[in-house]
Amino acid sequence: VMRLDPRSGAVTKTIHLGGSPTALVSAAGRVWVTVAPAPPPPPVTPGTAHFTMQDDFSSLDPALAQVPSTVVMYATCANLVTYPDKPAPAGSQIVPEVAEAVPTPTDGGRMYTFTIRSGFRFSPSSNEAVTAQTFKATIERVANPRLSSPFAYAFSGVAGYHNYVTGKAPGLSGVVARGDTLTITLSQPDGSFLANLAGGAACAVPPSTPAVPGGLNTIPSAGPYYIASYSPRQQLILRRNPNYRGDRPHHLDQMVFTIGTDSARALAEIKAGTADYAVDGLPRDAGPGLESQYGPDSKAARSGHQRYFISPANGVRILHMNASRPLFSNVRLRRAVNYAIDRSALAAQGQRFAEANPFNAGSPADSYMAPATAGAADFHLYPLAGPDLRRARQLAGNVHATAIMYTPDVAPWLQEAQIIGRDLQPLGIDVQLKEFPLDEFFDRISHRGEPFDLAVDGWYSNTTDPAATLEIFDGSTISADDNGDFSYLNDSAFDRQLHAAAALSGARRYSTYRQLDLELERDLAPAAAFATNASRDFFSARMGCQLYQPLYGIDLAALCLRSTGS
The missing domain is CATH 3.90.76.10 (Dipeptide-binding Protein; Domain 1)
Structure with missing residues (x-):
């Protein structure tokens, strides 16, 4: 329970309850809180890791x-x-x-x-x-x-x-x-x-498991670990599956997740060694200091004690150009924008707001496919270090136009929009920003006919299959509302190639999508990718064997404790 100053909103006192709140009542100038019984502490073993969840x-x-x-x-x-x-x-x-x-x-x-x-x-x-x-x-x-x-x-x-x-x-x-x-x-x-x-x-469950609305939370599993106990809003315990004989790693005896730990407290506990990892992230402003002290280029890393890891994730940040509107129906101008934007500056803005941002910016990039996508290739079509204004002006020609750019009214979108506005001025394009709350922003740009020319989106794919990325640009799926093709590209020849590729499998599938990606970025240029996504993860001094799996994130099964010699 936190006490807030009514004027500033600052937290003036924090009271740890020792259990999950189940009811709250205000009476006689006091706040009364009832809590659920705290789950029993897990048995202490040498191979126990402690994780936090907000x-x-x-x-x-x-x-x-x-x-x-x-x-x-x-x-x-x-x-x-x-x-x-x-x-x-x-x-x-x-x-x-x-x-x-x-x-x-x-x-x-x-x-x-x-x-x-x-x-x-x-x-x-x-x-x-x-x-x-x-x-x-x-x-x-x-x-x-x-x-x-x-x-x-x-x-x-x-x-x-x-x-x-x-x-x-x-x-x-x-x-x-x-x-x-x-x-x-x-x-x-x-x-x-x-x-x-x-x-x-198709994660295997016992055949007798019922299909009940809402599902079940403690189903036996056949992988390296299983759910030993779960107390909602309080604690989850995973233990090593004694019946597992597969090839996957399983170094830890058990993992204990403490639920309800805010990000600031999680950071303090990891630094103190009372927690080992925050599953759902750290405070927004924590990244630069952690990277300097514990990151890949730190003194700690050089001595073999890196604790802060930056890993390429399966997503990108991208500037959509609305091809259904007069300005960006011109493919040469769309290609000109790809040469004009400063990808390094845009990626740097995303990195500033990384820890609490679901679309964490990583490295500058010009490809629609994230590096983790099967079959992805970096074709080096557009500049990463800075704009190529000479080439951009050659493609754009004589332009005097206004582009309406929609943006959420939060970081890093606002900062990215300002950089894009600056970058397009030399082409003769005056970018006018219209700011919206985040949910309204996505509602608007998913509506066909909405009068915007530019919008930044970030996507994170739940598969490494290349179709999930390129099908975003399938013009045959455009409808009145709920569109995902925010560029509103509608090229029937490209759509036919996409539909044919969908039935392919194996190496032929990946090579076909790789070629389609090249043609889309080079010849149609409906958008300008400018950064990969990244995951930033901080661990206690005793954790080792950190591995970032491109689809699932930090691989809990692969983690080990340095102190055990695992």
Whole structure:
């Protein structure tokens, strides 16, 4: 409970309650708070790591888990195929996990056949073996409309899906389990299917797990760790799965998450060594000092004691140019903007506001695909160190125009918009800013016909599949509202190539999307990418084995304690 000064809003006193608040009443000039009983302290072991969370998990049911729950799912789940415990680019490649191999689709790209490895078992209290039937039941649970899983889309293309979700069939006819073989047949080819599986859509759960609204939070798991206990808004404990015989790392005996710790307190506890890592970030202004003292170029790093890590994440920040409006219907002018903007200055602004910003800026970049995207390549089309005004003016020609730029009224958008306005003046473009609250900003730019010419967006992809990035520019998806193509590019030839690429798989898929990315950035230039995303993570002195997995973030299963010699 915090006491605030009514004039300044400053916190004048903090009272730690020792439990999660369940009710609050004001009476006779006092505030009375009731709290839930604090969970019992976990048993102390040499291999225990202590993590903090400011906000609670939305759900710990693998069929419902969203960020930040996904970091827990990566430590606990066993999937048919997965992304390995490696940094990008190796960590972006799909590898087998419970399946013996990553299958090559047959039947014209519609059929995937998996042979299930023996030796995988669920954690206590289940202890049962993971089989082909396990995955059939898991997939049908995710697709069950009673659960309302955000991952149900991954199986909407499976043969028999409509009959199953409408109650006309007891199961998915396209998912067949016989012995140690699981066969999944799609209604039509979909090259992103394996990426959806690797992203956790079919995290194995015991076949008897019910599909109840809201899900379940303590389901036995078959990965390196399992949920030993969970007290909402208070504590989560993961323990090493004693039945796990897989290849993934599992150095720690247990992980204890203390929920409800604000970012300032988390930072103090990590510095003091009473906590090891803040799962959901640190105060906004903490980054520069931590980077100087503990970052990759610090004295601590040179002596082998780096504690602050900056890792390329699976996202980019990008300047959209509205191609449906007269000014930027001119592709030469769109290309001119790509030469005119100062990517280094824009990335630096994002870095200033990194810790509390969901679109953390990392390094200057000119590619729409983040480096973690499978098949991504840096074509070096546009300058990173500063503008190339000579080339920009050659492309722009004689321009005297006003561009309306929409921007949220918060950092770093405002600062980025000011830099972009400065950068486009030499081209003869006067940028006029219109500021909006963040939610209203996105509502407006997603509406077709909204009178804006420029807008900055940042996206973070929940898959390393290249289609997720390039399909943003699919003009055939543009509708009256809820658009994701904020550039409103509508090029039918490019759309046809995108649709053809969607059915491809394997190396051919990645090479095709790489070529499409080149053509989009070079020839159509609907946007100007200016920075990659980055994750910034700080650890206590005793933590080691830090690894940033490009899809899931900090790999909890890979962490170890320096003091144990792990």
